[in-house]
Amino acid sequence: MVQSSVLGFPRIGANRELKKTTEAYWQGKVSVEELFKVGKEIREHNWKLQKQAGVDVIASNDFSFYDQVLDLSLLFNAIPERYAKYNLSPIDTFFAMGRGLQKKATETEAAVDVTALEMVKWFDSNYHYVRPTFSHSTQFKLNGQKPVDEFLEAKALGIQTRPVLVGPLSYLTLGKADKDSLDLEPLSLLEKLLPVYAEILKKLADAGATSVQLDEPVLVLDLDEKTQAAFKTAYDFLASQSGLPAITLATYFGTVVPNLGAIKDLPVAGFHFDFARNPEQLDEVASILNDNQTLSVGVVDGRNIWKNDFAKSSAIVQKAIEKVGKDRVVVATSSSLLHTPVDLESEKKLNPEIKDWFSFATQKLAEVAVIAKNVSGEDVSAELEANAKSVSTRASSNITNNEAVQKRVQSIDEKMSRRLSPFPERLAVQEKAFKLPLFPTTTIGSFPQTKDIRINRNKFVKGTITAEEYEKFINAEIETVIRFQEEIGIDILVHGEPERNDMVQYFGEQIDGYTFTTNGWVQSYGSRYVRPPIIVGDLSRPKPMSVKESVYAQSITTKPCKGMLTGPVTCLRWSFPRDDVDQKTQALQLALALRDEVNDLDAAGIKIIQVDEPALREGLPLRAGQDRSDYLKWAAESFRIATSGVGNETQIHSHFCYSDLDPNHIKALDADVVSIEYSKKDDPKYISEFLDYPNHIGLGLFDIHSPRIPSTEEFKAKIEKILESYPAEKFWVNPDCGLKTRGWAETKESLTHMVEAAKFFREKYGAKK
Ligand SMILES: CN1c2c(nc(N)[nH]c2=O)NC[C@@H]1CNc1ccc(C(=O)N[C@@H](CCC(=O)N[C@@H](CCC(=O)N[C@@H](CCC(=O)O)C(=O)O)C(=O)O)C(=O)O)cc1
Ligand SMILES: N[C@@H](CCS)C(=O)O
Numbered sequence: 001m002v003q004s005s006v007l008g009f010p011r012i013g014a015n016r017e018l019k020k021t022t023e024a025y026w027q028g029k030v031s032v033e034e035l036f037k038v039g040k041e042i043r044e045h046n047w048k049l050q051k052q053a054g055v056d057v058i059a060s061n062d063f064s065f066y067d068q069v070l071d072l073s074l075l076f077n078a079i080p081e082r083y084a085k086y087n088l089s090p091i092d093t094f095f096a097m098g099r100g101l102q103k104k105a106t107e108t109e110a111a112v113d114v115t116a117l118e119m120v121k122w123f124d125s126n127y128h129y130v131r132p133t134f135s136h137s138t139q140f141k142l143n144g145q146k147p148v149d150e151f152l153e154a155k156a157l158g159i160q161t162r163p164v165l166v167g168p169l170s171y172l173t174l175g176k177a178d179k180d181s182l183d184l185e186p187l188s189l190l191e192k193l194l195p196v197y198a199e200i201l202k203k204l205a206d207a208g209a210t211s212v213q214l215d216e217p218v219l220v221l222d223l224d225e226k227t228q229a230a231f232k233t234a235y236d237f238l239a240s241q242s243g244l245p246a247i248t249l250a251t252y253f254g255t256v257v258p259n260l261g262a263i264k265d266l267p268v269a270g271f272h273f274d275f276a277r278n279p280e281q282l283d284e285v286a287s288i289l290n291d292n293q294t295l296s297v298g299v300v301d302g303r304n305i306w307k308n309d310f311a312k313s314s315a316i317v318q319k320a321i322e323k324v325g326k327d328r329v330v331v332a333t334s335s336s337l338l339h340t341p342v343d344l345e346s347e348k349k350l351n352p353e354i355k356d357w358f359s360f361a362t363q364k365l366a367e368v369a370v371i372a373k374n375v376s377g378e379d380v381s382a383e384l385e386a387n388a389k390s391v392s393t394r395a396s397s398n399i400t401n402n403e404a405v406q407k408r409v410q411s412i413d414e415k416m417s418r419r420l421s422p423f424p425e426r427l428a429v430q431e432k433a434f435k436l437p438l439f440p441t442t443t444i445g446s447f448p449q450t451k452d453i454r455i456n457r458n459k460f461v462k463g464t465i466t467a468e469e470y471e472k473f474i475n476a477e478i479e480t481v482i483r484f485q486e487e488i489g490i491d492i493l494v495h496g497e498p499e500r501n502d503m504v505q506y507f508g509e510q511i512d513g514y515t516f517t518t519n520g521w522v523q524s525y526g527s528r529y530v531r532p533p534i535i536v537g538d539l540s541r542p543k544p545m546s547v548k549e550s551v552y553a554q555s556i557t558t559k560p561c562k563g564m565l566t567g568p569v570t571c572l573r574w575s576f577p578r579d580d581v582d583q584k585t586q587a588l589q590l591a592l593a594l595r596d597e598v599n600d601l602d603a604a605g606i607k608i609i610q611v612d613e614p615a616l617r618e619g620l621p622l623r624a625g626q627d628r629s630d631y632l633k634w635a636a637e638s639f640r641i642a643t644s645g646v647g648n649e650t651q652i653h654s655h656f657c658y659s660d661l662d663p664n665h666i667k668a669l670d671a672d673v674v675s676i677e678y679s680k681k682d683d684p685k686y687i688s689e690f691l692d693y694p695n696h697i698g699l700g701l702f703d704i705h706s707p708r709i710p711s712t713e714e715f716k717a718k719i720e721k722i723l724e725s726y727p728a729e730k731f732w733v734n735p736d737c738g739l740k741t742r743g744w745a746e747t748k749e750s751l752t753h754m755v756e757a758a759k760f761f762r763e764k765y766g767a768k769k
């Protein structure tokens, strides 16, 4: 019988129990015991669900209170001294590393003030991990035994699990050197790290684990020779240790073929590959397996919400069976299901025709089980028949087609993606129009999404308040935000985005061709989740989406007010895209919809318009090559189509966060001003990469993911440091990203300090001018 396997299950709980309890714990409203109890309940629920669905190989240690990579940093004691010195409990140290901590001294406890570690995109997904941060003084040792505890918890329920850990090469490669050890190469720590891996694996074996899953997703990236060679060092070392569980080395999110040399002859029990994304790699990966190694065939997509095509997947698995034999093949999800919503059954409002096309994490469990049964020769004809019907109904549905949209995309010409004049000419016109001071201050758009805002939106959605009442409420919120910005002296104001549940979902809900869920939450980072809208058909904008709120904001202030939109690439990347139409076409459709919106804002007198593209980098194909250059072309083209319908006097801004940006990618957008996340980029080399960026840049000066408040002096020191290499004339002052996750108290203080610092330099440099 061919086995079925799931690489990881969403840990947020069916009703976001994890978020609610974690945030309550941070607010001091629930005890650590209650927090741990909820974690345990979620894990138990998930394991039982998988068991009931007939999954044979079930993961443990896929749970985390914040992030699975941060779990490893705590487990391996990769805890920078600035956190360790406070002697907090392990869970509080963990949260301090994830989100920073600022606490006043009490009679019994000293004050704490520490920023969070850097948070970055997990490959090309909208999940963010906390970057391991190493220094010369990092001393790896086991700090607790979370994977063992969770394995034993499942065992006590009678469920034998396969613990999952990020593997040593991915853990180090995804990390970075701390600011005090910039000459340190993370990979140089491998030899010190491996014994600690061996120790935790041995403990797992002693607890009864017969196999473990070590995730090495870096194998789908371009790896240098040194890193490739390090795989052999690492896995030879683990194989040389006696009494460890059998290792399945798992890769996902791409093809491993260019790195086959790194994994050929590795002494592991088996490999897992992502065949949902790269079925063509089968021949080559199968050829490197020895006669005993298992092949875990990832055919159920862990990154999308589309129902699996059983016939197609079974054919891939059959081919794998032909190559290595039934006994050595496992049917699996392509990656962890962390990136999919928990359960389609909780969606009560979806159009039934469309709902039939979807499969969320819970449904995907059954999918792997059915495919495994099918290729084992069991009778699953009823399931196959129902599946074939859903697949063909979707393929022939006319919900997905809009001829007018398709024609409009075909008629796009080169002129549509070019601004009227080059940047220097635009700048001259804009300088005259806006008369901005040096170091102009602005924010990225959103202000605190308070409980009150969410409750009122919820009431509006449920119909317990009218549209007029809701509009009145939103206008009052906008007015509060405008008055506050005027009071502290911000130069370019924003309306605060109070009307938006999320920067993508909000627009998705107003664009034809999308559908949305009511409970389809997916973890984005820590306790923050998103409900990605789903693209089901051709996309078009029936009417203006953001003009009313921007115009209202501008009508109550004499200062310039920026209009805020989410760009085409980000709308695409942070939605679940169609898989029957290429991504470029979907991006161009979105670009045209947004072009209409930009033009409408412009016509309504909004002369500064920000089109956010934080997902631009995330969409970059993971390996260099033709796909990557094609992507960069159509991504930039989409942005420029959206923003080039306006005159020179309209200032186009864009914003990027939480990824390692390449200035060349941003250059191609030709935005007048860009704001980039910068506060946690400790390496001075990063700024030098932007030195020849021709247009203006706002470097994010504070981390909006942390409640910590930087002082005016801290802002000044940061600006001073940047000015050592960066020209004052191009320098805008702003936070790293939007302030929606922050409370008002810290927002007020942080922004006040930021503006004070900008004014200080304005005076200093103004005097020199
Ligand atoms: C900028 N980022 C974003 C990313 N992706 C996005 N899609 N959006 C982003 O903004 N990726 C990169 C970064 C970092 N990521 C995030 C992700 C998520 C948040 C965030 O604040 N999430 C909120 C949920 C936002 C939302 O959809 N809110 C809805 C529903 C609110 C709700 O829970 N309502 C309650 C009822 C009201 C109540 O009683 O409170 C309910 O339904 O039970 C809304 O506002 O209407 C989160 O809380 O996780 C930030 C950055
Ligand atoms: N305008 C958005 C961008 C977030 S990436 C915000 O301010 O939240």
Ligand SMILES: [Zn+2]
Residues within 6 Å of the ligand: 444, 614, 655, 656, 657, 736, 737, 738
């Ligand atoms: Zn941002």
